[in-house]
Amino acid sequence: MFDSVMAGSWQWPDQAAPPPAEDPRHLHPEHLERLIPQLRTRLVGERMTARTWERTWAPFLSRLVATAAEHHCRDDMVLLEDYLRQWDANTRSRQMAHDRARSLWKEAGWPWHDEVAQLRGNGKAAADPEGVRAFSDQEIQALRERIERSAKLGASDLLAWDVLAVFGLRPQELIGLDVKSGPRGVPIAVVTRSKQSSKGATRPRQVPAVPPADWPPDCYRLLQRWRAHGLPEWSQRATGPGAHMTQQLRRLQMPSDLTSYGLRHAFALRLGLDLGLHVRESAELMGHSPQVHLATYGRRLDGPILQRKVQQLVAGRSG
Structure with missing residues (x-):
């Protein structure tokens, strides 16, 4: 130290800097807790909102700190293994x-x-082999009938559900939504709500x-119902129309595996299976990339289309 001072190269240590990985104390909970606000400062505002951080980042990092406090690990791999094994293998949570x-x-x-990547998994083992859980047409009709019979839900609530069903919107896209008349009187949704994520932002779009x-x-x-009633007040809150709608599903005693996104999934399958739209065209209407569309709906779209194609080829060969 004396030599460094005399040479003019010595500096006071940065107390906020994390210890190097070779320091056996670097995994102490207080060091991890000091890192978390630094990471938050770097991510919130540029890549995500504060609410996204609190919902989808803070709980996981708090669990990591708690694991470090419980196990007093000095080896990164041991700590991370103990931490990740708290969630089932091949789940989105892990x-x-x-x-x-x-x-x-x-x-x-x-x-x-x-080696930690092996613990992450790829989610395929936990994925439903049938693909996404979408509302069937019969379930959509049953939902409408239950809302109409409900003493607590009104015409505006039914309108919100119908809008999701016919336009395939995310529940958050109800915020600031407008509906107008298109060619031949076909209703068109004018979506202005933008979805922010680490992959970018969706742009406004119009959906017939x-x-x-x-x-x-x-x-x-x-x-006519849009002009007479409009959407309910709860649908315009940024704190989660989707969660509110899923709670309504539970109160209406719809199947427990259905969520508000199930109507969006049904819309995507309608575009591909009933209308035969190309993946790129469907993705454009739904406000995401073709890659996301294939990853989400590929299992449900490929099977029936492939079967029809094979049947047509076999029929043509026989003729």
């Missing part, structure tokens, strides 16, 4: 826990062990109504 911890290690400048097959062309007088 993937998220892995990715949050890796971001924290990157913030500290600590090396990341490649694509109702279930047994619906009337005017979607049960949707435009």
